[in-house]
Amino acid sequence: MSLSAPPGRTSPVTATLAADRLGVPAVVFFVMSAATPLTVVAGVITTGYATTGLTGIPLAFLIVGLVLGLFSVGYVTMARHVANAGAFYSYVAQGLGRPIGVGAAWVALLAYNALQVGLYGAIGAATQPLLDQWFGITPPWWVIALAAWAxxxxxxxxxxxLNGHVLAVLLLAEVAIIMIYNIGSLAHPADGQLSMETLSLGSLFAPGVGAILALAVLGFIGFEAAVVFSEESRDPHRTVRTATYLSVAAIAVLYALSAWAMTVATGPDRIVDVARAEGTELIFHQARAHVGPTLVDIGHALFATSIAAAMISFHNTTARYMFALGRERVLPTALGRVSRRSGAPRTASLWQSAIGITVIAIYAITGADPLIHLFFWAGTSGGLGVLLLITATSIAVVAFFARHPHDEPVCRRLIAPTAATLTLTAVVVLAIGNFPILLGVPDGHILAWAVPTGYLTAAVLGTAWGLVLQRTRPYVYATIGLGARAATAPTTTGRHLALSGQEVTR
Known part of the structure; x- marks a missing residue:
């Protein structure tokens, strides 16, 4: 039996993003910009030292980098067989079933929107001191946020x-200043010697290790975005694989080196107290003593531009998730439209912008603290959502290759993904157990349980919507997770579903 899409409907898998636009360097710039290196070095690392009292953060970044490297083996191998701008969504749909894939999509939309809009709360705090110093003006945070939003x-x-070119300039300057700061710290060690103490296992594995590992994972958020840009990449298989591995390795080394350099400059026995006293200014105070005030001023400026670069990167990522869901009619079809001139997901991008300006307006009107209540809470919550998605995707990779080996080596399709799944599951448990610490709230605070519960609710509702589509709109259900290049999909009946001239099995 053959089912056809309703008359007048075009194929939901015909809209495509502009192809052949991004090479390996451009994708790496998108990925590392989303990881906000200077923001992580100045904020996440010092917060980790201050809140946990442990000094093993350099080692934690190396361990997490290894785990995410294992995850990336199966992740990029699956990219050879599934090319879709909604990477997590499509991978979970292909590996664990279409309804669960829709549930993952709803979680992804929540998580990436939280990450993107949360950055509007930080841009004001990062930019106000610079405007005061340079021009003697201190506009409200929301004025600065609106300029960044525009x-x-x-x-x-x-x-x-074009976005890639902008991010390239910002990211290269950002990494350069971090390395200058690191060299300055390592060249002026406390007590005159380079201490390796914070790279030992004893400095990490103690009460509080769960919070440190979770913080380290949050520092990598963004590395997974290489696959999101697969449709727009040159030679997608090679580009995605190379960009993902390069990004994970570069992020791990940069963060571990920076965290270690801080402890060398202060002394391992003093780093916790200094981090608690100086907070995000720790790295800049060290730099002022070692490389001079001019480079500190440049660093403060790049701190602001690193947040702006992350906004651009997360905006593009989130818009492409919306686009992928609109293209496959899981969300309104309008979201699946692209600009004829630029090939960008125009409608999805405009909706993402509408969400951003709405959040800025709400926080400006209510007077809520943009740094804590928007940036810190939304960013941490979004990071937890992405961690949940990474773990679900790792499980999906194992399930996908169990059914469709595709002649892939056993290491790529089974051993590495399974090891990553087990480790990531343990990190999720630790992250949820230590979530109050990550948010900086007391045990029992409403956010400590509301955020994980919110993601669970989104996953359940999304899965239910997938089941509704299966019963009421089979022509839509059949294309969930396929992307623009899909031609066929398996059915439980072995029969074919005709979609506007395409043969699609269901």
């Missing part, structure tokens, strides 16, 4: 390679 919104509907 730039991000404008770039969101432009060519993806």
């Amino acid at each position: 730039i991000t919104a404008a770039l969101g509907v432009r060519r993806i390679d």
